[in-house]
Amino acid sequence: MVVPKQASWITRKILEARQFWMQSQYTTTNNAGLIIQIYLKMLGDGDRVPWKRMMFGNVARNKAIFIMWLQLQKRLLTKDRLLNWGIDVNADCVMCQKALESMDHLFVHCEFTQHLWTKILNWMQRHSFNSNNWEDHLMWMIQRAKGKAQRAQIFKMVYAETVYAIWHERNQRIFEQKAKEADVFARNVAYVCNIRAPGGSKYLVQSWMI
Structure with missing residues (x-):
């Protein structure tokens, strides 16, 4: 079946999937294998992002994971993007009032954010990070999310909730003129993570004092 050129994107995808299904259903008698074939075909050959492990198995709140997803793709509407x-x-960072707000600044260089990360990492009994730019920060985050150990799983959740908290605080300061101290907001992140931690990790998270 020829896919009409004037068809919408979603229509083309449906027809392409149907065409692939018709071609594939006779190549295997294993339904599970067929489903995997179709999934991989529809997935395409796009590059695999290095931060994919941050998304899978993350028990943070959905809204926190969504904001983190935007952050990891550098799609948050920071002020430097709005100016462009x-x-x-x-253009000033509302957290510290000392520099232009950008991804690098807001999540790496801002004094307020650095103080918050120090509080959060001390609570998790981890060493503070010393990133010079966004790429360093990304590698630091990816390294700590590797594997299936409890601490790696907890880190993914805490990272997502911390990113969400930073972005939420930034928006509150801009649009509602409300501000919290870093210590208060570190305790809020710890509280949410205590509630969200899965059964096997809950005891470890609740043993940490902030």
């Missing part, structure tokens, strides 16, 4: 689009905004 020609939108007139006060």
Whole structure:
């Protein structure tokens, strides 16, 4: 079946999947194997992102995972991006008022964020990070999320909740003129993670004091 050129994107995808199904259903008698074939075909040959392990098996709240997903793709609407689009905004970081707000600054260099990360990592009984830029920060995060050990699983959850907390605090300061101290907001992250931790990890998380 020829896929019409004027068809919408979703229509083309449905017809392509149907065509692949018709071609594939006679190549195997294993239904599970056929489903995997179809999934991989529809997935395409796009690059595999290095931070994929942060998404899978992460028990953080859905909204936290979504904000982290945007952050990892550098798609959050930080002020430097708004300025590049020609939108007139006060470009200063609302957390520290010392630099232009960008991904690098907000999640790596900002004094407020650094203090928060120090509090969170001390609570997790981990060493503080010393990143010079976003790429260093990304590698630091990926290394600590490797494997299936409890601490790696907990780290993914805590990272997502911390990123969400930073972005939420930033928005509250801009749009509602409300602000919390880093210590308060570190305790809020710890509280959420205590609640969200799965059964096998809950005792470890609750043993940490902040």
